[in-house]
Amino acid sequence: MSEQRRKHVAVLMGGWSAERDVSLVSGARIAEALASKGYRVTTIDVQRDLPGLLAALTPAPDVIFNALHGRGGEDGVTQGVLDYLRIPYTHSGVLASALSMDKALTKRVLSTVGMPVADGVVASRDEVLAGHVIAPPYVVKPVDEGSSVGVRIVRAGDNHTILAEDGWIYGERVLVESFIPGRELTVGVMGDKALAVTEILPAQGFYDYTAKYADGGSVHVCPARIPAAVAEEAMRLAVLAHQTLGCSGVSRSDFRWDDSKDGIGGLYFLEINVQPGFTPVSLLPEQAAARGIAYADLCAWIVEHARCHV
Incomplete structure (x- = not known):
């Protein structure tokens, strides 16, 4: 067994988010x-308990996944x-992670390099409850959640009090964006190269949390059956986003592609x-597999490209 295969990898999982x-x-x-x-692996179910996390990381593993x-x-x-602990870890560092988690900041930064983004505003919860802040149809989403948690679509004729009707536990800042008709596409990046374009076809409604993770909630078409020019542009933009935000590893x-244009x-x-997720229905591992890269x-x-960012 080679030396690198004896590395101790601690996998951080769980957490306290939605x-x-x-x-x-x-x-x-x-x-x-x-x-x-062949790695020596331990798993850590992370709680909102910093002393507990520090204890679980003592002695320090070679790498954090x-x-x-x-x-x-x-x-x-x-x-x-x-x-701070100087333990190499996978994926992006503090700055890229913080920027990417804030959808509004991400759009603002990427628009400076020519990224096409949907028109939208960040509004308070009270402003959204008071009336339509932009003309419907539009999408309401948390500024800093993933997995389509909390995403709603408000169509013409819908009541604008959607946040009150089904509860809103995602903070006071709400991202409201113009709804873009058409098709849902996603592009994985590994290193500085795009893997593939996948089209996502929800079984019903739109690609929300249930469609992502429920059995039969959506169909993934990889590679997407779209014009070559659109696929090439989507991959170019995904790499541009990865590089502009300073991402590491995979992203x-x-x-959205309005195919009427x-x-x-x-x-x-x-x-x-x-x-990105690594569940049985997650998209990036599926795209890697399409490129001949097995899950393991x-x-x-990803482990071998882990590092500290300071």
């Missing part, structure tokens, strides 16, 4: 895959702790995920 259950599934699969490659999702694990908080960018004019960036090999590649 995506805790997804993270637990991702982490368990990652741990199993890394063990199959950060399989946390959402607030606390994907937004720079955990990354800052690991940088996945989501797009000619050429690439209907392609719009939605958001980037710097710690993908996990090992």
Whole structure:
């Protein structure tokens, strides 16, 4: 067994965000895959308990595989702790993680390099409850959640009090964006190269949390059956987002493509995920597999590209 295969990898999973259950599934699969490659693996179910996390990381592992999702694990908080401890970890550092988690800031930064983004505003919860802040149809989403948690679509004729009707627990800042008709596309990036374009076809409604993780909730078409020019542009933009935000390892960018428009004019960036899921229905591992990269090999590649960011 080679020296690198004896590395001790601690997989951080769970956390306290709305995506805790997804993270637990991702982490368990990652741990199993890394063990199959010969790494010494331990798993840590992260709670909102810094002394407990520090104790679990003593003695320090060689590498952290950060399989946390959402607030606390994907937004720079955990990354800052690991940088302070000087333990190499997977995925992006503090700055890229924090920027990417804030959808409004992400759009603002990427628009400076020519990224096509949907028109929208950040409004307070009270402003959204008081009336339509932009003309419907529009999308209401938390500024800093993932996995489509909390996303609603308000169509013409809908009541604007949608936040009050089904509860809103995602903070006082709300991102409201013009709804873009058309098709849902996503592009994974590994290193500085795009893997593939996948089209996502929800079984019903739109690609919300249920469509992402429920059995039969959606169909993934990889590679997407779209014009070559649109696929090439989506991959170019995904790499541009990855590089502009300073991401490391892997990321996945989501797009809407209004196919009623000619050429690439209907392609719009939605958001980037710097710690994509690794569940049985997750998109980035599926795209890697389409490129001939097995799940365990993908996990090992991510480990071998782990580092501190200070």
